[in-house]
Amino acid sequence: MTTTRRHFIQTSAALAGASALGIGNAAAKPLPFRYAFSAISWETDIETAVKTGEKLGFPGIEPFRHNIVNYLGRPLALKKFMDDHHIRMATCSNGGGPDFEGNFYDPAKADKAVADHIKFVREFIVPFGYCNHFKMNMGPRPKNYDTTDEMVKRCADSLNKIGREILKDGIKLAPHPHVNSLVQNQHEVDLLMKETDPAHVWMTADLAHLTLGGLDPMEVLTTYWPRIAEVHYKDAPRKLRGGRVVAVPRTGPEAGGHNWFRAMTDSDAGGVDFPRVQKYLVDKQYNGWVTLDYDASMMEHSHKSMEELLAADKKYMIDVLKVDPKENFHGA
Numbered sequence: 442m443t444t445t446r447r448h449f450i451q452t453s454a455a456l457a458g459a460s461a462l463g464i465g466n467a468a469a470k471p472l473p474f475r476y477a478f479s480a481i482s483w484e485t486d487i488e489t490a491v492k493t494g495e496k497l498g499f500p501g502i503e504p505f506r507h508n509i510v511n512y513l514g515r516p517l518a519l520k521k522f523m524d525d526h527h528i529r530m531a532t533c534s535n536g537g538g539p540d541f542e543g544n545f546y547d548p549a550k551a552d553k554a555v556a557d558h559i560k561f562v563r564e565f566i567v568p569f570g571y572c573n574h575f576k577m578n579m580g581p582r583p584k585n586y587d588t589t590d591e592m593v594k595r596c597a598d599s600l601n602k603i604g605r606e607i608l609k610d611g612i613k614l615a616p617h618p619h620v621n622s623l624v625q626n627q628h629e630v631d632l633l634m635k636e637t638d639p640a641h642v643w644m645t646a647d648l649a650h651l652t653l654g655g656l657d658p659m660e661v662l663t664t665y666w667p668r669i670a671e672v673h674y675k676d677a678p679r680k681l682r683g684g685r686v687v688a689v690p691r692t693g694p695e696a697g698g699h700n701w702f703r704a705m706t707d708s709d710a711g712g713v714d715f716p717r718v719q720k721y722l723v724d725k726q727y728n729g730w731v732t733l734d735y736d737a738s739m740m741e742h743s744h745k746s747m748e749e750l751l752a753a754d755k756k757y758m759i760d761v762l763k764v765d766p767k768e769n770f771h772g773a
Contacts (some may be wrong), residue, residue, distance in 0.1 A: 454760035467544045471768035473728040476758070477501030477531035482737040482747050484506045487512070488522065493748050495526040497755060502528055503576070503624045503732045506561065507537020516568045519622035527771055530569055531730040532615075532671065535561065535577040543580040545599035546592040546623065554580075555602045564609045574613040574670040574729070576645040586691050588623055590632060596623055597636035604641030615670035617645040618654060619698040620689050625654040627685075631662070639668055644763035647673035647734060648713040653698050655687045658713055662721060672722065673734040674754075677712030684712075707743055719762045 478499050483490035485506045494502050512519040523530060531734045532638055535558060542557050544550040558577065567571050582588055604614035611749065616633070624633050634644070646669050648658040662669060678701065681688050690696050703710040722731070733754060741745055752763070758764040 454547075460609055472723065473726050474722060474731050475500050475531075475729075476764075476769060477503045477529075477730050477732040478751055479732060479734040479736065480504040482735070482740065483508060485510055485684050487519070489529055491523055491526050493751075494528050495522045495771070497748065497751055498533045498766075499751070499755075500527075500529060500769075500771060501531040501730055503531045503534065503730070503731070503734070505534045506534050506766065507542065508529060509533060509565070510538045513538060513565065520569050530566075530572060532572055532574055532576045533566055534617075535575075537756060543578070545580055546595040548595070551599045553594060555599050558603050559606045562603075563609050563610060566612060567610045573611060574615045575607060575645065576615045576617055576671055578617050578619055582621055582625070584622055588625075588629055593624060593629055593632045594636050597633055597642075598611075600633075600642050601638050604638070608641055613643045613670045614641065615643045615645040617647060617650070617673075618656075618699075619647065619650050620687065620698045625650075626687055627654075627656050627729055630654075630656060634668065641772050643668045643670035645671040645673060648715075648718065649673070649675035649734075650698060652677040652681055652684070652712045653688045653701055655685050657683070657685075657720065659717060660715045662718070669727075669729075671729050672714065672718075672731045673729070674705070674718075674731055675713075675734050676705050676707065676710040676715070677701060678703060678709050679711030681712040682714065699736070700742060702736065702739050704735065704739055704743060704745075704750045705757045706750075707739075715762060 476499055478494060480487055480490040480502055485508060487504055490508070491502060492580055509519060535541070542550055542554040545554050562575050566575060582594065599613060600616055607614055618630045624630055644665055646658065646661055651658045689698055689701050695701060703712065705715060733751060734745060735750055738751060743750060755770065759766050
């Protein structure tokens with residue numbers, strides 16, 4: 442089968458599925474939520490990432506701390522640069538940069554991790570004036586890989602402390618279940634949500650990481666809907682749809698999901714049912730950020746630049762998910 446014919450069949454199937462869910466036949470309408478993209482693959486060159494987002498018309502960008510390390514201590518300089526290029530910061534994730542603790546369960550390190558994260562939110566995120574949540578990862582799994590319930594409970598205690606403090610500044614804490622992190626599988630996610638205070642802790646639902654961790658993304662969204670602060674769009678291999686086991690290796694370079702992530706338009710994508718998720722978000726009138734959380738491993742897999750990946754998936758969202766290009770992307 443030729444690549445062109447394969448793409449036609451896949452796109453036709455996606456359109457048919459979207460139509461069955463009430464998306465494909467309806468006229469595109471402005472959405473209550475906004476799209477951003479991750480800056481992770483640009484390393485410290487946040488300026489080029491912002492310019493790429495402006496070129497593609499994305500209204501938001503989500504950097505990690507390592508992306509903005511050159512702006513630590515001067516967030517308003519980055520805000521002005523973003524304003525000049527017509528893009529907002531959806532949130533800034535933790536991770537990277539000097540003197541920043543990321544272990545939330547070790548009693549010898551947790552207090553510093555809590556203090557570092559509160560300080561980062563107040564000194565860097567709050568000055569932007571419009572961010573309303575803090576997406577954060579929960580650090581790596583222990584050396585023997587197996588997370589214990591006690592570790593998750595200690596992490597939950599740390600998150601409760603951070604969430605209670607930053608909510609005073611109008612910022613919701615939204616931890617991110619992530620393969621090869623402390624919290625990755627069904628039991629760990631459920632325990633974390635049980636042990637955290639719903640008044641102070643929400644969740645970032647990354648559809649690929651949930652799939653790779655053996656969870657059903659739609660089940661997570663419906664179960665924890667009142668606590669979903671952000672959604673990450675990222676796909677996984679088609680063969681994993683509906684799977685109930687952690688798919689990625691326990692060790693090695695692929696343990697964090699690298700080489701398992703897929704763009705929505707990759708030929709072997711389909712682990713996530715995006716038309717169904719999109720319809721759910723529309724029906725629930727979700728009004729937060731949806732971030733295309735794409736990393737460098739996805740460029741290697743697709744043999745495309747990050748700009749090319751984002752452009753292709755923007756077109757998918759317009760053609761298949763019926764995102765209004767004029768209302769939901771700038772300059773379209």
